[in-house]
Every structure is written in C-alpha cells, then in structure tokens.
Amino acid sequence: MTKVKELREKAQKVLTEANDVRSKITEKTPKEEARAANDQFDKLMDQYDELVKEAGREERACKAQQDEERRQEEREREEREARRPGQEDVTHSAGDTFGEEYREAFRQFLASGADISDLDKEVREALRAGAREIRTQTLGTGATGGFLVPTTLANAINIAMAAHGPMMDANVATEINLATGAPFDLPKVDDTAEEANPHTEGDEGVDDDTGDIVLAKTQLLAHTLVTPWIKWSFELAQDSAFGFESLLGKLIGERLGRKGNAWLTVGTGVNEPLGFVTGAQVGHTTASAAALTFDDIMELEHSVDPAYRSGPKVRFQMHDQTVKTLRKIKDSNGRYIWSDGDVTKGVPATLNNRPVSFNQAMAQIAASAKTIAYGDFSQYYVRKVGNPLLGVAREKFFPNLGIMGVHRIDGAIGHAKAIKTLQMAAG
Numbered sequence: 001m002t003k004v005k006e007l008r009e010k011a012q013k014v015l016t017e018a019n020d021v022r023s024k025i026t027e028k029t030p031k032e033e034a035r036a037a038n039d040q041f042d043k044l045m046d047q048y049d050e051l052v053k054e055a056g057r058e059e060r061a062c063k064a065q066q067d068e069e070r071r072q073e074e075r076e077r078e079e080r081e082a083r084r085p086g087q088e089d090v091t092h093s094a095g096d097t098f099g100e101e102y103r104e105a106f107r108q109f110l111a112s113g114a115d116i117s118d119l120d121k122e123v124r125e126a127l128r129a130g131a132r133e134i135r136t137q138t139l140g141t142g143a144t145g146g147f148l149v150p151t152t153l154a155n156a157i158n159i160a161m162a163a164h165g166p167m168m169d170a171n172v173a174t175e176i177n178l179a180t181g182a183p184f185d186l187p188k189v190d191d192t193a194e195e196a197n198p199h200t201e202g203d204e205g206v207d208d209d210t211g212d213i214v215l216a217k218t219q220l221l222a223h224t225l226v227t228p229w230i231k232w233s234f235e236l237a238q239d240s241a242f243g244f245e246s247l248l249g250k251l252i253g254e255r256l257g258r259k260g261n262a263w264l265t266v267g268t269g270v271n272e273p274l275g276f277v278t279g280a281q282v283g284h285t286t287a288s289a290a291a292l293t294f295d296d297i298m299e300l301e302h303s304v305d306p307a308y309r310s311g312p313k314v315r316f317q318m319h320d321q322t323v324k325t326l327r328k329i330k331d332s333n334g335r336y337i338w339s340d341g342d343v344t345k346g347v348p349a350t351l352n353n354r355p356v357s358f359n360q361a362m363a364q365i366a367a368s369a370k371t372i373a374y375g376d377f378s379q380y381y382v383r384k385v386g387n388p389l390l391g392v393a394r395e396k397f398f399p400n401l402g403i404m405g406v407h408r409i410d411g412a413i414g415h416a417k418a419i420k421t422l423q424m425a426a427g
Helices: 002-023 031-080 100-111 121-134 151-163 234-239 244-266 294-303 320-326
Strands: 174-178 184-189 215-220 223-226 230-232 281-285 314-318 354-358 370-376 380-385 389-393 401-413 419-423
Touching: 002 031, 031 151, 031 320, 100 121, 151 244, 174 184, 215 380, 215 401, 223 244, 230 244, 244 401, 281 294, 294 370, 294 419, 314 320, 320 354
Parallel strands: 174 380, 281 419, 314 354
Antiparallel strands: 184 215, 223 401, 230 401, 314 370, 370 419, 380 401, 389 401
C-alpha cells in the first residue's frame, strides 16, 4: 500500500495546484487569461485523474487479493461441510486441492513446450487430476491444453480483471460463481404496488386473487470470453528464472477484464450478457445534446426508487471524459457538485455526495448517448463459471508456444427500478 499512498499524495498536490488556478478566475478576469487558466486547470486535472486511476488500480488489486483470499477460505470451509443432495462438488481449480504441487506441475507443463509425455510420472498425475475437472467441457485436455488455472494464478487473473473494469469487481456488482455453465434462474418479485386493506369487524378477508404473488425470473447463461493467443518462445519457457505464470495471469486477466466489463456494461443480450446500460430504463433525458446541468443529475437521481438509493453499492458510473464536464457544474448554492474526495485517505470521488465508478465502456457525451448510470448495482448480477481456463498450443506455433485465456460469464439487472440511465437529447 506504500505505492498507493505515494500516488495519492502526489495526486493531492496536483489537485491543490489545480484548485489554486481555478480560484484565481473571477468575473473580472480577462477572457484570454481565463481561457488560459481553464486550459491549465484541465491539464492539471487530467494529470490528477491519471494518478488517481493508477492509485485506484493498485488499491483495487490489493482489495481483490484480500477478497479472493477470503473467498478461498470460504470455499475450503464449504468443502469440509456436507453438500446438499444432488449438488456437484464445487472445486473451481485443481489448485484448491493440490496447492503449490499443482502450480509447479503446471509450470513444468508450460516449460516442457506443453508436452505432457516429457514430464515425470508424478507431474503428469498432478496435471491429470486438474484436467479431470473439465471433463464436461469441449476444450481439450492433456497435450492439447485445457488445464484449469492453478488457484494462485487464478487469483492474479481475477485481480487484473477487477482492476480493468468495475463490472468485473465483486465490490461493485453482485457476483454468483457456480461450478458449471448450466442455465441459472434468478427469481424475482415486485410487490411494491401492493398494500394491506382496512378491516371492518365481522367482515371476511377478500379472496379475489389480487393479493397473489407474481414470481418472475432472470435466466443467466454462460457466454464464453476468449483472449487472443499470447505467443512466447520455448527458450523463454525453459530458461526463464522468474515466475512467468504471474505475467501471463496479468496479461490474460487484463484482456478478459476489458471485454468482460464491456459486455456487462453495454452488451446486447444476444449471444452475450445484457449490459446494465442496455437493460436499464432511461431515467431522464437532457434538454441539450452536448451539455449537462445540475438539474439533469438531480432528475436522474430521483428517477430511481428511494429504496434503491441507499446501500454500499449505490453509485454513479460514467466514462472518464464525462467527468471533465461534471467538474465544472455547480449546484443552486454555487457549490461544485463534483468532489475528488481525499485520495490520501482513500476517500473516493463523489458526484452530489454519491460514489463514482469510472467505466471506460460507457459512452461519452454525444447526441442520444447514454452517458451516466445511477442506482444500486447490487441489483446487477454477474454470473461466472469457476476460475478462468488456460489453453496451451504447441504445434500451432512450433517451435514457439501459445497460450490463451477462456472464461464464461453472464449478467443482467435483477430489478428494473434499481438502475437508471441519463440519455443526452437527440441532435
């Protein structure tokens, strides 16, 4: 966390400098001087944003690591408990069972050029124990690849995914991780329009079917993400003195995270997840196609039912470029509605006192674009199927090696009232 502290302290100094520049602009400031000061302010805030984002990535990675360790402890505890009848044993990777033994076998498998026949008997047995977990999937096993990611490497992949998109972060949305990719039904009910009736002594209760509960469901599938091949020389695999598994985990995690976040944000729902921007209702449409006002933000907030305007996952989401416009908007009392928080203490940026997640998959300000989302993102459900899978190709790139990452996810909004979007006026 030392690096996070240094980045935040540096960002705070830049923010102070930017605020000093802005504070010197008054109604009496000449236009050219004011324009130059605003340009300087924008440049300083761009620098501040980059520092804050870098600090945020470092902090999210650390938090994701802690969360993954907690989930690992929970998985180990659950494995010791009795399973419900009919439930499969949820072991997301061979590393859960074999730990470092499996990771070392996986490393030797990569270093051998993905040739399992070249490995010792004990190593082959450890690998086959891992391959056993994917017997129902179509990816190959053995020498063709398809071994599950060791737990320690899967942690690195999950961290990278969280750091490159808020919707892949269990601290933003609600994550459901299951052992298989079978369709999963998420039941839901909206009883908010129903209420009790007054009762007159001696009268019987009304039985006209108006009080029946209507259950609906959202079905979550398992859409597959596949990264492009990452190729490296077999000499590097055999001679490298550093743990290149961690580097592979970072690269694959970033690629899965970027696409996964985009899917869960703006996915169409056709052969891919239904992103929250696509699935949410429009809460407010602006009067201008290119400008935002304080009233627009207030209209968006109050388009969300009050029941979904409190809780740890209530937040705004928007593209970083949208923030530039919001930083210059004031409320009716002349106060800026955007606050950069206190990066030295880990206080997040807020818009009208609500947390903000930067989501680069969202549209920037433009005619008809849905630029801001607001609501309770615990009502967006992200379904994952275990840990990511790595496939290794040997003959395809001979004499070099190739590796790709595969992960299966889906996502959808639980209740339409929970999240709303702000849409810019048509041009």
